[in-house]
Amino acid sequence: MKDKDINHSYQNAEIGLNFNEFPVLSPEIWRQEAEKQLKGESFDKKLIGETYEDIQIKPIYTDEDIENIAYKNNCPGGSPFLRGNNPAGYVIKPWEIIQEYGYFSTNDCNKAITDDAKRKSGSISIQLDKPTLLTQYPYQAGIGEIGKGGLSISTIADFAKALADVDIENVPIYISAGISALPLMSLFIAYVKRKGLNINSIRGGLSADPLAELISGGTPPASLEQAYKEMAWLTRWADSNMPKFKTISIDSSPWHNSGASATEELAFSLSTAVEYLRILTANNLPVDKITSQMRFSYSLGSHFFMEIAKLRAARVLWSKIIASCGGDEEAQKMTIHARTSAYNVTAYDPHVNILRAATEAFSGIAGGCDSLQVGYFDEAIGQPDDFSRRLAANIQIILQQECHFDKVIDPAGGSWYVEKLTDEVAQKAWRLFQEIEAKGGMLEALKDGIPQNIVAKTGTARLANLAKGKDVLIGTNAYPNPSEKMPHQKPPDYAAIYAERLKNLEAFRSGIEIKAKDDALKRLSLAADSSANNIIENAIDAAGYGATLAEIAQAIRPDKFQKISVTSIKIQRSAEMFETIRKAAENYEIKTSSLPRVFLANFGTIAQYKPRSDFATGFFQTGGFEVVDGKGYKTINEASSAALEANADIVVICSADSAYPKFAPSLAAKIKNDKPDTIILWAGNPKEFAETYKKAGIDEFIYKGANIAELLLQFAKKLGVIS
DSSP states (O other): OOGGGGOOOOEETTTTEEGGGSOOOOHHHHHHHHHHHHTTSOHHHHHOEEOTTSOEEOSOOOGGGGTTOTTTTOOTTSTTOTTOSSTTTTTTSOOEEEEEEOOSSHHHHHHHHHHHHHTTOOEEEEOBOHHHHTTOOGGGSOTTTTTTTSBOOOSHHHHHHHTTTOOTTTSOEEEEOTTOSHHHHHHHHHHHHHTTOOGGGOOEEEEEOHHHHHHTTOOOSSOHHHHHHHHHHHHHHHHHHOTTEEEEEEEOHHHHTTTOOHHHHHHHHHHHHHHHHHHHHHTTOOHHHHHTTEEEEEEEOSOHHHHHHHHHHHHHHHHHHHHHTTOOTTTTOOOEEEEEOSTTOOSSSTTHHHHHHHHHHHHHHHHTOSEEEOOOTTTTTSSOOHHHHHHHHHHHHIIIIISOGGGOSSTTTTOHHHHHHHHHHHHHHHHHHHHHHHTTSHHHHHHTTHHHHHHHHHHHHHHHHHHTTSSOOBTTTBSOOTTOOOOOOOOOOHHHHHHHHHHHHHHHHHTSOHHHHHHHHHHHHHHHHTTOTTHHHHHHHHHHTTOOHHHHHHHHSOSSOOOOOOOOOOOOOTTHHHHHHHHHHHHHHHHHSSOOEEEEEEBSOHHHHHHHHHHHHHHHHTTTOEEEEOOOBSSHHHHHHHHHHTTOSEEEEEOOTTTHHHHHHHHHHHHHHHOTTOEEEEESOOGGGHHHHHHTTOOEEEOTTSOHHHHHHHHHHHTTSOO
């Protein structure tokens, strides 16, 4: 910023402020002052950070950074919707608060939904188990699969039990149906009609995302061609019959939960959406009709400003794509659902997840999401209880009703940093999107493994940085609570769940008229064979007569089909590498009555050993090891005797670099002589002298930048903590 550009006079007569009294400093002057404080160290290396998006984050931004940004003066509600879809932002229509329900039992699911409804916790999102997503009969799945990860639904009666006393005319409901939504939608609409409700009034979405299911490692119950055909049938029907209900999902969470960067998430989600656009327009569906059925889902990571920029950039890029496809301004508006990250959730110190979720939720709101779902703080442990559901809802309610974030329009807008970051994210995502399109689109790129390889590289880098402590996950690889054990939750009785499901299904079948159901399924099969316009009506009719999810799916799908195979991505939580070691240490304690023990042989003065002692303590507590902190020893005999008395499996020598050569080799030799199986470590990095000291009896070195997870695993295996 130049002095002449900000030669403003800010005065307030009432309090006597005159901002002209403050000198105006240019970025050049600021940099010069910063370099003085750095005392010769590199400004770029110290103060400029680099993200996984390959974007450099500067310490200060000015209006010169956004001079060439095309949409910097874009108004809220105007194309390309950088600042949101609505001119008034959340003022007239706040973001939609959504609660997630992944209970395996229809009764438990219904109880949670109705209990939360008393607190007005928001809209409903129901998670399904794998057999339901695969449209299987319950008995086709093994014990342990039914109810795992979500609700098992087979019949119209299951919907009736799960949604009993739920006001679905006024409370939106969302369900992700996997590769195709048509069979499940038939059951849902049959239930809605049986209740005598007007389907036009139902809001929410029961949607399919075939490519997300494919990359997540699922075994598709139909060919991709068939899934696309069912998507076209349902989209055309829903446009005329359920205009407030979404049937197409573009879910980026599999990419996010594999470690993808923000730009990778954006590029792959946009390429997926364009893939669906191509298929559906080829089925004679207009662009405007297709986009009205689409809902994008983005996970919100821990980089606060990056997540804001991601959502803002997503709207700009989608508007650009749809405009080029001939879509009108309404069609260019992207519907964004955001969810707090499951990738960053930890099982240990789970209450820290509440803080993570709050900041992630805030970034989603500041980015302008249309709906938001806060993950449960204990979701890495098991199913949520009333307390964790209430906390998840209240985070959003506080942000909305106490913090008044529903009273602002594009709160990040105008920030030189956020505007520049948004533009950089959009530019990089667009280039990657074009690369995918040049390969023939998302499906062809997936067949070649291109997106999978890109994300695997980024995910590996993330985990490596976490393992080395370069990236921090509080309570996991930094500031762990050594007294905390893995929270215990009784595992579900899957055998009982399996038996109950079969019992309920048989009871349902005994109450239906078999011939009427079979006749309805025959009509559905004929309609599907001829791609008739009344396919959905026939499917709803069959569901109403008692057809199961599996029977409806079989009626509309060929008996044999060619499965498409692509390399799946690795969905995980980043904390798992540390949690595995820590849990193994707990199990070791149960077997042996003691944790693996580490003794800190502190040598010299407090000033000499304290920094290394503190580092070593945190290092081993991260893996659940017991750390015994010794006092500052003056002689080798004194330190050796204390180490042996502690009966430690590992001894870490802690002191200053200048002091180590004088005593560390001798101390290591003495301890090894008295107790040969002791692992001797040196807290520090002697670099080129490492091999020399290893020959003298030092087994390994621990220091800032070393791979903490790898070393902990190595020590745990050597001690028999992990086989």
